[in-house]
Amino acid sequence: MKKHLTLENGPLLEVKNLCKSYPVARKGLFGSRRMTVLRDVSLSLGFGEVLGLVGESGSGKSTIGRTILNLAKADTGSVRFDGNELVGADAGTLRRLRKDMQIIFQDPYASLDPRKSVRATLSEALDTHGLHTGAAREPRLRELLNLVGLSPDFLDRKPHQFSGGQRQRIGIARALAVEPRFIVADEAVSALDVSIQAQILNLIADLREKTGVSLLFISHDLSVVRFISDRVVVLYLGRVMESGPADAVHFSPGHPYTAALVSAEPSLHHQKTRVALSGEIPSPLSPPSGCVFRTRCPFALPGCADKVPELREFSPGRWKACIRDDISEGRP
Numbered sequence: 652m653k654k655h656l657t658l659e660n661g662p663l664l665e666v667k668n669l670c671k672s673y674p675v676a677r678k679g680l681f682g683s684r685r686m687t688v689l690r691d692v693s694l695s696l697g698f699g700e701v702l703g704l705v706g707e708s709g710s711g712k713s714t715i716g717r718t719i720l721n722l723a724k725a726d727t728g729s730v731r732f733d734g735n736e737l738v739g740a741d742a743g744t745l746r747r748l749r750k751d752m753q754i755i756f757q758d759p760y761a762s763l764d765p766r767k768s769v770r771a772t773l774s775e776a777l778d779t780h781g782l783h784t785g786a787a788r789e790p791r792l793r794e795l796l797n798l799v800g801l802s803p804d805f806l807d808r809k810p811h812q813f814s815g816g817q818r819q820r821i822g823i824a825r826a827l828a829v830e831p832r833f834i835v836a837d838e839a840v841s842a843l844d845v846s847i848q849a850q851i852l853n854l855i856a857d858l859r860e861k862t863g864v865s866l867l868f869i870s871h872d873l874s875v876v877r878f879i880s881d882r883v884v885v886l887y888l889g890r891v892m893e894s895g896p897a898d899a900v901h902f903s904p905g906h907p908y909t910a911a912l913v914s915a916e917p918s919l920h921h922q923k924t925r926v927a928l929s930g931e932i933p934s935p936l937s938p939p940s941g942c943v944f945r946t947r948c949p950f951a952l953p954g955c956a957d958k959v960p961e962l963r964e965f966s967p968g969r970w971k972a973c974i975r976d977d978i979s980e981g982r983p
């Protein structure tokens with residue numbers, strides 16, 4: 652697959668020091684306390700770039716996507732989209748940018764209304780923004796199905812008449828219908844069989860080429876993320892552990908956590924990178940002090956408990972949050 656480069660045209664999206672917490676009820680007590688699920692997350696996405704976001708379940712990936720799209724409200728921090736600040740933005744600004752920012756969901760079964768035909772689903776998206784009205788509607792609907800590799804003859808079918816992969820194609824057509832500049836794809840292939848996953852990944856890669864749309868591609872599977880992404884951000888317990896070009900992060904991980912994710916992949920390519928990931932991710936209610944990964948890190952030193960490691964550029968374009976300089980590819 653052709654790889655584009657990254658931030659060379661400037662950032663379309665810039666997230667800085669994003670923090671997000673949710674209220675949690677206290678057992679047997681009145682009131683609630685807050686659980687911080689994103690801590691100082693910063694990332695950027697270039698025009699036409701695909702940025703992968705990877706991490707175990709509960710690491711905060713969907714929360715980042717939802718906060719960027721304003722489906723969840725940030726506590727503090729900044730989300731700038733094409734120069735517009737979205738955190739605390741007024742309703743008018745958000746409405747104006749809504750067309751530009753779309754989402755593809757994980758579950759193609761749940762995300763489509765079973766009562767609505769493909770025509771109705773896609774028309775609804777177009778109507779929301781007053782696009783392709785009147786005589787321009789039918790050609791646009793047919794064009795959208797062609798774009799995602801489905802026959803325009805399927806326009807009057809309902810979701811139950813499609814396979815899982817076909818439904819996800821409809822979900823993608825719905826996201827693309829309004830010609831967005833940015834799409835969050837949240838576990839967009841995770842619910843699909845492996846062979847279908849590859850088809851949908853190829854379709855998304857193809858559509859990126861054709862439309863120039865930028866994507867935040869979220870998955871718990873680093874090999875899937877690497878396939879589709881230009882750069883990758885690795886998240887653990889709401890903090891960024893590593894970021895850099897997708898192939899470099901995958902084939903020579905800089906952070907022990909990334910190395911552990913690579914080791915967990917069922918592949919023979921990574922014999923040299925063996926970092927066993929034991930135990931569960933700790934609760935965001937009581938994260939470890941210092942480096943949040945230290946309770947599972949085989950290379951932890953006593954100093955790792957003292958302070959949160961800063962994200963630092965350890966080689967050009969590659970960043971990691973680890974105090975140790977002597978670890979690469981999961982080895983000291």
Ligand SMILES: Nc1ncnc2c1ncn2[C@@H]1O[C@H](COP(=O)(O)OP(=O)(O)OP(=O)(O)O)[C@@H](O)[C@H]1O
Pocket residue numbers: 673674688706707708709710711712713714715871935
């Ligand atoms: N609306 C909510 N209210 C309370 N807690 C929430 C809410 N949404 C998410 N959380 C919590 O925030 C943390 C991060 O969740 P999030 O869904 O962002 O993780 P994720 O990385 O997307 O996980 P997965 O891979 O399972 O989708 C989890 O501990 C989750 O339980």
Ligand code: SF4
Pocket residue numbers: 906907908942943944945946948949950951952955960972973974975
């Ligand atoms: S800072 Fe310490 S605990 Fe954290 S990843 Fe690096 S070596 Fe492991």
Ligand SMILES: [Mg+2]
Pocket residue numbers: 712713714837838
């Ligand atoms: Mg999620």
